Amino acid sequence: MLVKRSILLVLALPTVLLLSSLHNPYADSSFPMLMDVAAVATASPYTRTATSPAPQTFASTSTPTAIATPTTTGTATATRMPSRTRTPTLTRTRIPTPTATPVPIEVTAWVSNSLPRKGSAVTVYGKITRGGAGIAGVPMHTTWYLPCTTRQFRTRTLYCNGTSKTDGIASCSQGTDRLPRGSYTSIKVEFTYQGKVYWNRTGFTVR
Numbered sequence: 001m002l003v004k005r006s007i008l009l010v011l012a013l014p015t016v017l018l019l020s021s022l023h024n025p026y027a028d029s030s031f032p033m034l035m036d037v038a039a040v041a042t043a044s045p046y047t048r049t050a051t052s053p054a055p056q057t058f059a060s061t062s063t064p065t066a067i068a069t070p071t072t073t074g075t076a077t078a079t080r081m082p083s084r085t086r087t088p089t090l091t092r093t094r095i096p097t098p099t100a101t102p103v104p105i106e107v108t109a110w111v112s113n114s115l116p117r118k119g120s121a122v123t124v125y126g127k128i129t130r131g132g133a134g135i136a137g138v139p140m141h142t143t144w145y146l147p148c149t150t151r152q153f154r155t156r157t158l159y160c161n162g163t164s165k166t167d168g169i170a171s172c173s174q175g176t177d178r179l180p181r182g183s184y185t186s187i188k189v190e191f192t193y194q195g196k197v198y199w200n201r202t203g204f205t206v207r
């Protein structure tokens with residue numbers, strides 16, 4: 001249908017131009033106008049030229065926004081805590097008190113002459129030691145047991161005292177004037193040390 005209309009318009013165009021030139025004294029000057037009209041007339045009103053749309057360009061005017069990029073941090077590693085060590089309980093051990101070994105104390109006794117002459121003096125000696133060493137300053141007491149010179153007296157006793165020196169020896173003396181010849185006199189020697197009495201015996205015979 002559109003093609004037929006276009007053919008009719010083309011065929012009628014010379015007639016229109018002719019009529020226009022006869023009636024229009026300014027036909028020469030208006031010819032371009034008529035050419036434009038003819039060009040328009042030849043164009044089909046139903047013909048559309050497909051025009052591709054011009055590509056749209058979008059200019060980015062917005063300021064780029066910084067996007068926070070997640071930063072991977074180190075993975076937390078579970079640290080194993082050391083197990084609690086049991087502290088051993090201190091047990092008090094009672095140390096036994098050392099028992100002092102008793103040091104033996106000894107007393108020895110002797111006389112200056114075991115066979116004195118009648119009328120001479122006799123000296124008695126006593127020695128006190130502890131562990132073999134002499135003890136100084138210990139009082140000594142001696143008892144002399146004399147034989148009886150008559151029948152009415154069985155015995156008599158005499159006494160003399162002394163004090164030990166640094167060597168542990170103490171001494172004292174008695175006469176033999178009243179002792180009969182051949183008689184034996186026994187002497188007991190005693191030392192009193194730290195509340196205890198330590199003793200021994202000696203003697204002599206008058207000749």
